Amino acid sequence: MPPSACKPPHRPIPPGATAARVATMRPLRQRSDRAAVDIPAAPPQLLVSVACASEARAALAGGADWIDLKEPARGALGSVDVDTAQAVATLLPAQERLSAAAGELAEWPTGRGRESLRVPRIELVKLGLAGFAAASHDKAARTELAERAAAAVAAARAAGKQVVLAGYADAARADAPAPEVVRDLCCQLRLPWLLIDTFDKRGGGLLDWLPPRALARLLASCRRAGLHTAVAGRLRCADFAALPAGLVDVVGVRSAACGGDRTGAVSETAVRNLKETLHAAAAAANCPEVARQQVDATRAPASS
Secondary structure, three states, X not given: OOHXXXXXXXXXXXXXXXXXXXXXXXXXXOOOHHHHHHOOOOOOEEEEEEOOHHHHHHHHHHOOOEEEEOOHHHOOOOOOOHHHHHHHHHHOOOOOEEEEEEEEHHHOOOOHHHHHHHOOOOOEEEEEOOOOHHHHOOHHHHHHHHHHHHHHHHHHHHOOOEEEEEEEOOHHHHOOXXXXXXXXXXXXXXXXXXXXEOOOOOOOOHHHHOOHHHHHHHHHHHHHOOOEEEEOOXXXXXXXXXXXXXXXOEEEEOHHHHOOOOOOOOOHHHHHHHHHHHHHHHHHHOXXXXXXXXXXXXXXXXXX
């Protein structure tokens, strides 16, 4: 499906929305490039991936806007045990947002990630598309991917949750479809969110695979399609200034919240520093000249 045929969801669901509120929500207003310059962009929300209740407490104390459940020892989108998910859900304040990594779509029918549907407090479940690279160039493979993704989406919606598909910037390492293909699949299935992440956490970060200009163009196309966007993939404080203003809704971190080691423990101090740096970067990006430069980046041809 070409980008021009990508239809936005009827009612994109903002962070923290519940199923009961969806019917009263207005669709996203599409903003022109001019508006992107003239209207200050709100800071992205900070999502912190946690593996246990104690890490969730540290993330909350540090100012995380969004708590995400993830077991780093189980891969890029490794899921936690359902008991851990329940423990974290119990301690969160009512207004706190909660999502969960649910593994790869190929494992969904029998994988542990499906158990996240049993936790009422979880709003969104994240699925990767490793193993479906053929969908980037083969119509039959693309149809199979759409059917399997639709089945997962239906199961999640039946449990009152939304699916967030991950487009891997290092798609070749994951044998996954290109992020643009995942974007179009989100539109086809009328999903409100797209996550841009990395699969190989031992390799480079998101901006090593998608330099700022390429990332800005991809995110701008998502915004035009009506999608909310989250970005992740070994992002550090030093990367925040390069994220395109007004095009990122959520910034996800794990390694940076754990002192650079994603298998370590989340630190309240690290989360607080990340939050402050993210807000400072957003404020700097609202400078008119910086904003215009970022808009120009979405129009520029890709660099080699």
